[in-house]
Structures are given as structure tokens and as C-alpha cells.
Amino acid sequence: MKLIDFYSQAVRLGRCADPRKRKGGIKSFADSSILCGDPDTQVSSVMVGIDVEVGEILLADRIRQKDKLDLVIAHHPEGRSYAHLHEVISLQVDLLKQAGLPAGTASRLIEERRREVERRILSQNHNRAVDAAKILGLPFMNLHTPADNQVHAFLEDFFKKNCISSRTLGEAVNALKAIPEYRIAERFGVGPRVVLGNPARKTGKIMLEMTGGTEGPKEAMDKLYRAGVRTLISMHSSEEHLKKAREANLSVIIAGHISSDVLGLNLLLDGIERHFKQELKVVECSGFTRIKRR
Numbered sequence: 001m002k003l004i005d006f007y008s009q010a011v012r013l014g015r016c017a018d019p020r021k022r023k024g025g026i027k028s029f030a031d032s033s034i035l036c037g038d039p040d041t042q043v044s045s046v047m048v049g050i051d052v053e054v055g056e057i058l059l060a061d062r063i064r065q066k067d068k069l070d071l072v073i074a075h076h077p078e079g080r081s082y083a084h085l086h087e088v089i090s091l092q093v094d095l096l097k098q099a100g101l102p103a104g105t106a107s108r109l110i111e112e113r114r115r116e117v118e119r120r121i122l123s124q125n126h127n128r129a130v131d132a133a134k135i136l137g138l139p140f141m142n143l144h145t146p147a148d149n150q151v152h153a154f155l156e157d158f159f160k161k162n163c164i165s166s167r168t169l170g171e172a173v174n175a176l177k178a179i180p181e182y183r184i185a186e187r188f189g190v191g192p193r194v195v196l197g198n199p200a201r202k203t204g205k206i207m208l209e210m211t212g213g214t215e216g217p218k219e220a221m222d223k224l225y226r227a228g229v230r231t232l233i234s235m236h237s238s239e240e241h242l243k244k245a246r247e248a249n250l251s252v253i254i255a256g257h258i259s260s261d262v263l264g265l266n267l268l269l270d271g272i273e274r275h276f277k278q279e280l281k282v283v284e285c286s287g288f289t290r291i292k293r294r
Contacts, residue, residue: 001276003071003139004039013271014146017153019211020094029145030087031213035079035130037139043070044278048269049286050075050261056286057132057140063283064138072133074142075261075288079130081142085213086118088145092212096220099207100227113217147264148211154267155208155233155255165206169231169251170199176255180291181266185259196242197231197251204230210260215241221248235260258287270294
């Protein structure tokens, strides 16, 4: 398959799993792109990592000296994808509306959070890894929200099938540990866990925080509780967000950041291999483990 076809299929899969319910669908994702490389490059061997920085690019070049390697894939944004990360946060407006918040309130809260993230990112050195890949002639892409959307859709379906909203927090955590990516994380001591609330408490209405660029607005916590939400199940949560969740009497389960990212990338790679009827040779690095479901 060509690099451009690989990327286009990943975006298509991300659109299919997108939690927004808008006519016309989602055309692209500002936090994901081909960062460098000829779009017509033939791809059959890839190196995949959650965070790909200069060190991983140098590792990829060393691997390429010994064996075939066509493409480096990161999950977290680099280069222009990182610079535009704040643009995908608008996705969370729909998630808050689906959780029961009024449209105007959801839009106001997310816009404030979007501007906060934009200011934080503005001062960063975005292009270090991309520049290294260009110097070494390594094709490089990242897939962020398309993968996170896959996680959101997968877990939403998983929770419905397992009736998680009628289970306790402890039972919800045990259910997550049955998923291979989270089971591996548990062996490393970073598996799913209840970080706020009694494990014997019922989960009740759940809001998933698995996509949308980064954490949502902490000011939404009390409003989510008034809308009927009782448990947040998230990739990660800052101490400020946890403090607001505690004040709002919400329970919080952390599924795991890197393990959730691994799940999303695996689901994307499964879909790409199915579509092209081609098995990729995958070099695992930077926290990624290839687990196939097809």
C-alpha cells in the first residue's frame, strides 16, 4: 500500500468511529498528519510508538540499516499536528451535550478549554522529531484522534455489552482488565483503577473521556453531576480535575493513558490490514505492543 493510502484509510476509520453525530461527517483531524515523506512511498514495514521523539527516530534509522523499514508512526502529535492539537478539542462539545449539558454551556466550557490548550502549546518546540526524520529521510506520520476515536467506540460498545452502568466501580475495573492492552498494563503496575470513589459504589450513568485531544474542562464536573452522570472513565486525569470531580461527588476510573493509546492504534492497524488485505511487519517501540483482533 502507498503511504497516502495508509493515512487516508486511518482517517476514514477515525471518521467512522467519531462520537459526533453531525450531518456530513468529519473530513479530517488537525492533530494527525503525514509529517514528512513521499506520499507514494510503498509501506509494508512500520515502526510504531506512542511517543516518537528524536531518540526514536534515531532508533528507526539504526533498524533501517539492518532491515527494511518504510515508515515511522507515532500516536501523540508532533510538528504541525502538535501545533494544531487545540483544534480537535471542539469534539468534546458533542460529548458534553450527549452527557446532558445544554449546548450553550458545553460550547462555552470547551471554548475556554481550547484557548487554554492553545496557549500552552504555543511556546513548545514542535518540529524536533520531524526535523530529525527529514534529515534522515524517514517517512513519519502520527495518528492521534483517529486512534482515540477507535478507543471511545470500542469501550462504549464494550460497556453496553457488559452492562457496566449497572455494575460497581470495582466490577467495571475488573471488566477493563479483561481487555488485553489493559491486562498487560496491569502486569506493569499501571492497570485500570478506581482513583475516586468507593469500589463498591455503583457506576450509574457513565461519561467516557477517551477522545477529544486532551482532558475536558474541569469546570464541567458539577454540571455533569446535575445532568445525571455519576462516573467518569478516563485515560488520565490531573489533580485539578480530580479535585473538581470530588467536589461534585463524581466517581473516577482511570483506564490508563498509554494502554488506551495502544488499544486505539491496534484497532486502527487491524482495520488498515483488513482493508488492504495486507499484513504489516510491525516494530514495537515507545510503549506500543501489537495485539491483533482480526
